[in-house]
Amino acid sequence: MTDSRGSTEYDVVVVGAGPVGENVADRARAGGLSAAIVESELVGGECSYWACMPSKALLRPVTARADARKVPGLRQAVQGPLDTAAVLAHRDEYTSHWKDDGQVDWLDSIGADLYRGHGRLSGRRTVTVTDPDGESRVLTARHAVAVCTGSRAVVPDTPGLADARPWTSREATSAKAAPGRLVVVGGGVVGVEMATAWQALGSQVTLLVRGGGLLPKMEPFAGELVAAALTEAGADVRTGATVVSVERGTGPVTVVLEGGERIEADEILVATGRAPRTEDIGLETVGLEPGSWLSVDDSCRVEGFDWLYAVGDVNHRALLTHQGKYQARISGAAITARAQGVPLLETDRWGAHSATADHAAVSQVVFTDPEAASAGLTLAEAERAGHRATAVDFDMSGVAGAGLYADGYRGHARMIVDADREVLLGATFVGPGVSELLHSATVAVAGEVPIDRLWHAVPAYPTISEVWLRLLETYRG
Structure with a gap:
């Protein structure tokens, strides 16, 4: 030093x-x-020890196993549970053991x-x-x-919550073992990523979202597809669920919902915002x-x-x-x-x-299964900003490269076009492996590449990137 x-x-x-x-x-x-x-x-800082690095170290085995289970000739070899101890040890290496x-x-x-x-x-x-x-x-x-x-992380002033020793993102990414039952409060990025990770690592996860859907800052279909996958994985995903109080003595935690329902768990993760x-x-x-x-x-x-x-x-x-x-x-x-x-x-x-x-071309990946990736503006954001915006959608299962990537590939793509200037304002992809599509979208949005020029950026066949061609064809009709 x-x-x-x-x-x-x-x-x-x-x-x-x-x-x-x-x-x-x-x-x-x-x-x-x-x-x-x-x-x-x-x-x-936070990213190295309690956020980006440990969370992705926890999530990568989850998504790799999910992808492998959809590949003929491989799926039978990866039907067993994850080696949770090995995953946590790998996480510890990526945090340099918090040194x-x-x-x-x-x-x-x-x-x-x-x-x-x-x-x-x-x-x-x-x-x-x-x-x-x-x-x-x-x-x-x-x-x-x-x-x-x-x-x-913000811990709301919900009665009893502060005394219940809640997890925040720090505890969720640095935990030494998977809790048997985990309640996650919040449907944003931290909530859905940690629900994905701990459900796969052996916890029974209940995800409580006060609003109407997951990932509210992305296109609506992103949250819908992630919610469906979490449910299929065994998590209990509840929208419109408001926590009114939390109780804890020396053992489990009890979460009380509006309406009186009580949910018991071993830990509660609060992922409701940042300050x-x-x-x-x-x-x-x-x-x-x-x-x-x-x-x-x-x-x-x-x-x-x-x-x-x-x-x-x-x-x-x-x-x-x-x-x-x-x-x-x-x-x-x-x-x-x-x-x-x-x-x-x-x-x-x-x-x-x-x-x-920061105004026009922010990119983000949510490392769930499936991944959700976006760059630039959503349709709602573009309309609020006063653009005459057009949303162009394509079901990614119709892309040849997606079918080769995984049997039964499920995903969705949307690009937002400024109808006056014919440039991209934003793009969102949801599906396995879509994070590697994102930088092409970021370049197109940040560079304000005209649609007419994007026609000449030819995607290789057969790759998932061919979705760009399908989006452009859909836009042209």
């Missing part, structure tokens, strides 16, 4: 050493600026100084770090302070509200400030690791340009200082 105790002044001070903060520091160092980074937990030595070495390799402790803004361009021994040190930024503290980790980082010292999301411009500079940046989840633009890292690259380049006195408009090649993808 590098720790420049002889110097407390840097060009850039980054609060939060998750993947977003790491990338801000990296871009600042690449631009010739000095950088300090402050972390109160593990370097590498951050490798990430610390990487920070050292780029020349960023790491300060372990709790970082709080303490005035203009200053951050006070309190280390685990209670000692404090003030870091001063010549040019910028970047808040990259991420988000945390910014800004409640205790000194926002009040610079006139901002503790616990608030931070509004930023497209360079991720906080509105009303010339030195304060908020990057990643804390700005509430797109709560996804890859979008946060994208913002970090943008903001790091913008900080460097401003520090060097270079007008952004003169150096903004390829939009290097403007996070436009």
Whole structure:
């Protein structure tokens, strides 16, 4: 670990050493600026230890087995249960057993100084770090302070819930064994992914969704197909289910629903939303509200400030690791340009200082069985934005490559076309293996590729990518 105790002044001070903060520091160092980074937990952050990496390590065996069971000549060999202990051990390897030595070495390799402790803004361009021994040190930024503290799971104030020792996403991805019975509250990404994983790893899952369907931020068919697959896998999926109270002593937990039904389980996972980790980082010292999301411009500079940046989840633009890292690259380049006195408009090649993808081309994969993948706008979002939008749908079972991928392939594709400009505004795919289709959609949306040009992007036969040809044929009629 590098720790420049002889110097407390840097060009850039980054609060939060998750993947977003790491990338801000990296871009600042690449631009010739000095950088300090402050972390109160593990370097590498939520994604490395409690989110992206462990959750996908849990889910990959689930989807691989599901795919194999649909392949002739292989299905009989994979009818048994998953080796849960082996899956959890593999998960532990991908989290480096919750040790951050490798990430610390990487920070050292780029020349960023790491300060372990709790970082709080303490005035203009200053951050006070309190280390685990209670000692404090003030870091001063010549040019910028970047808040990259991420988000945390929200635990609703449902009577009895807080005292019931609920799981959040952290406990769900780091659990050492599969609970016999698991109640999952929430039908968003965390809820459906963890329901998928733990049902396959031996739990009896009950998924409770207050609204009318799963994955409410995606096209409706995505949630419908995922719900059907979870049900077939043995999970009890209930929509329109409102939890009114939770009870727990020293043993099982009891979930009480509106109407009086009681469901008993060994654990309860609450996956009902995220909140910014800004409640205790000194926002009040610079006139901002503790616990608030931070509004930023497209360079991720906080509105009303010339030195304060908020990057990643804390700005509430797109709560996804890859979008946060994208913002970090943008903001790091913008900080460097401003520090060097270079007008952004003169150096903004390829939009290097403007996070436009946050508005128009956000991509996301839900790693359930089947996978759900989307880029850009849904039909509802496009219409709300005032576009004259057309939805083009195709049943993916009609694609030759899909049938070869798996017997009885079930999936659906939709592209959203701007009828005035004839460019793609969005695309959604649901089905086994569709995550690898997504970047082509992201390129088409971000690049505003005309439909007439997409005709000449010829998909290889026989692959699932041939769905692009079928969508275009459907659009042309």
